[in-house]
Amino acid sequence: MNGSKQEGREPQITPAAGRRRIAGPARMAGILFGVATHVLFAATVYQLFYFLRDGAAPLTGLLRFSEVPPGRPVATAVDVLLTLQYAVIHSLLLYPSTRRRLGRFVKAPFYGCFFCCITCLTLLLTMAGWQAAGPVLYEFRGTAATVVSSGFLLSWAALFYSLALSGLGYQTGWTPWWAWVQGRTLPRRQFTECGAGRLFRHPIYLSFLGLIWFTTRMTLDHAVLTGVWTVYIFAGSWLKDERLAFYVGPAYREYQSRVPGYPFLLWGPLGLRSMDEPDRATAISAENHSSATPRSGNGVLRKAA
Numbered sequence: 001m002n003g004s005k006q007e008g009r010e011p012q013i014t015p016a017a018g019r020r021r022i023a024g025p026a027r028m029a030g031i032l033f034g035v036a037t038h039v040l041f042a043a044t045v046y047q048l049f050y051f052l053r054d055g056a057a058p059l060t061g062l063l064r065f066s067e068v069p070p071g072r073p074v075a076t077a078v079d080v081l082l083t084l085q086y087a088v089i090h091s092l093l094l095y096p097s098t099r100r101r102l103g104r105f106v107k108a109p110f111y112g113c114f115f116c117c118i119t120c121l122t123l124l125l126t127m128a129g130w131q132a133a134g135p136v137l138y139e140f141r142g143t144a145a146t147v148v149s150s151g152f153l154l155s156w157a158a159l160f161y162s163l164a165l166s167g168l169g170y171q172t173g174w175t176p177w178w179a180w181v182q183g184r185t186l187p188r189r190q191f192t193e194c195g196a197g198r199l200f201r202h203p204i205y206l207s208f209l210g211l212i213w214f215t216t217r218m219t220l221d222h223a224v225l226t227g228v229w230t231v232y233i234f235a236g237s238w239l240k241d242e243r244l245a246f247y248v249g250p251a252y253r254e255y256q257s258r259v260p261g262y263p264f265l266l267w268g269p270l271g272l273r274s275m276d277e278p279d280r281a282t283a284i285s286a287e288n289h290s291s292a293t294p295r296s297g298n299g300v301l302r303k304a305a
Contacts, residue, residue, distance in 0.1 A: 030110065034177040037113040041172050044120040051127045052211050053152060075131035079224045082129050086122040087232035091239060093118060096246060109180035112173025134220025145216045155210025162203035165195045191248045193255060201261045202237045202270075209233055237261055238269050 092098050093115050106114045140148050160168070169175030170189065179186040196203040212226045241261070245252045253275060261270030 030177075031181060033110065034113055034173070034181065037117050037173055037177075040120045041116055044123055047127055048123060049156070051130075052215070053149075054217070075133035076221065076224060078129060078131045079133060079221050080228060082126040083225050083228040083232075086119075086126050087229065087236075089122050090119055091232075091236060094239070094243065096243065109176045109186075110173070112170060112176050114173070116172045130221070132219070132221055133224070137218045137220060137223055139218070140216045148214050148216050151210060151214035155207050155214055158210065159204065159207035162196060162207050165197055166204065191244065191252065191255075193259075198259065200263050200265075201241065201256070201259055205233045205237050205240075206262060234270065241270075241273075 093102075099111065102114075103111065163171050167175065167189070169178070176186055200206070209230065212229050215222060215226075218226075238261075241252075241256060245256075253273060256273040257275050258272070260266055260272055265271050
């Protein structure tokens with residue numbers, strides 16, 4: 001899952017790819033794939049809401065795998081593997097070289113939908129295989145429970161607000177897919193400093209932290225999920241900074257020098273970054289620029305009015 005509009009050098013949907021109407025079964029398959037992706041996205045969000053709200057409560061019904069007896073070490077091991085498979089696969093699919101390789105098989109209009117599908121499937125796998133393990137570590141009641149539950153709901157609102165800032169249609173793959181359906185050219189994305197992105201760089205990740213920390217009932221298995229995904233979120237924030245520096249260039253490093261990764265975090269890898277620090281990401285980006293045809297939107301940071 002990314003508060004500024006971003007990634008200026010992603011593969012562009014060219015006029016030839018955007019305007020060419022694919023007739024017959026291939027076009028119908030492309031349309032059905034996009035529709036199915038967004039049905040899957042809605043179903044995953046629904047399941048995730050209840051899974052996290054109840055302290056990593058296992059799913060019931062067809063998605064539920066057979067459960068290991070609670071409290072056994074193997075149950076905790078299963079939960080660790082489930083949380084890791086989501087984090088690792090999600091990060092690998094965002095890596096520029098992975099996208100470049102998969103681009104041979106997944107065309108640009110469908111990569112966003114493909115990424116969304118894999119993200120949803122790995123989350124559903126996590127929820128379906130989740131094992132209740134260990135005792136209740138703490139549980140809030142009364143006013144404290146109301147406050148924590150409110151924080152959980154506000155985190156969901158903040159998450160969708162942050163996704164909207166960075167382009168929700170790009171996050172789910174709707175925007176490039178819909179451009180393909182309509183046969184039009186999709187403009188290249190610009191990195192835009194706007195909304196909460198003016199205050200800190202990673203509002204999406206901060207919102208997701210709220211989803212896993214604001215729980216009224218913390219069990220051992222939920223603590224495992226919270227711990228692993230908290231590490232992943234901070235590591236992912238740093239990786240996102242490097243990825244955007246690669247795509248956008250020096251303009252993103254200038255943004256990092258003014259805006260911290262998280263509120264009040266002014267030092268360290270996710271704090272304010274000095275412009276004097278050695279920079280491998282933008283050096284590689286500049287190298288690629290010099291050997292490629294100039295493209296609109298590269299290295300440009302725009303501020304929303």
